[in-house]
Amino acid sequence: MSLVTILQHTLTGVSLGGAYALIAIGYTMVYGILRLINFAHGELFMMAGYFMIFAMASFPWYLSVPIVIIGTIVLGVVIEELAYKPLRSAPRTSIMISAIGVSYLLQNLATYLFTALPRGYPELPYLKKVFQIGDLSSSLVTFLTPVITIVLVFLLMQMINQTKIGMAIRAVAKDFETSQLMGIQINNVIIFTFVIGSFLAAIGSILYFTDRMSVNPFSGSLPGLKCFVAAVLGGIGSIPGAMVGGFILGVGETFMVALGFSTFSDAFTFLLLVAMLLFKPTGLFGEKIAEKV
Helix, strand or coil: CCHHHHHHHHHHHHHHHHHHHHHHHHHHHHHHHHCCCCCCHHHHHHHHHHHHHHHHHHCCHHHHHHHHHHHHHHHHHHHHHHHHHHHCCCCHHHHHHHHHHHHHHHHHHHHHHHCCCCEECCCCCCCCCEEEECCEEEEHHHHHHHHHHHHHHHHHHHHHHHCHHHHHHHHHHHCHHHHHHCCCCHHHHHHHHHHHHHHHHHHHHHHHHHHHCEECCCCCHHHHHHHHHHHHHHCCCCHHHHHHHHHHHHHHHHHHHHCCCHHHHHHHHHHHHHHHHHHCCCCCCCCCCCCCC
């Protein structure tokens, strides 16, 4: 395999990893606040794909993108209010079962409304245009995805470290009950977390489906699971960890396909998860939690 081919596959992998990273951040933020694995997050990403298909049927792209982002955020907040908020004081198992139920509900709702047949994803102007940098050639979206991911993660980290709402998010993630006693509006923090996660899922959806060009009701299942793996790999609860985990998975998966092991590219993801849980359960950037006696 020549150097140019390796660089070409690396670029493709980093681009795929960027989309994974944006979705993985949604998992990691919700887990950081609620200690909940939001299994419906992959289906939220899938629904964002359908929102774009129908928005582009009626509006130009520069109106469709904000409509998709707003629609995805509204859906994410509605899921939190109806499926998770009533179970906030219930055992963790109950809220996890609710998340799995919402996941299957969205899958079946999409199948009922849009049928199981794949629908073509609309092309956004210029994103599919092929550009060449030296010997590397790829569509603009492939070059843009990692850049957009890194910029969004940087802005998100600035918001969490430098703003009042960011301080509240960190406090709630550290100690839910004490934060409540100190007067932090827990509901506002949780809703804001779902808003951020849904916003990133919408952006990730646009970047991911632009390259793959079709959406079906099960488009979110496997990418959703892979993004959960990316969050665990980076250290669930760590935003930079989710980004790094997404890039590792994207590059690893791309090279598995390039080397002729496409059948095992999905298995590679979950093998990586098993290895991480065996040798470093806290993930690459996760904090070790001290057991209280």
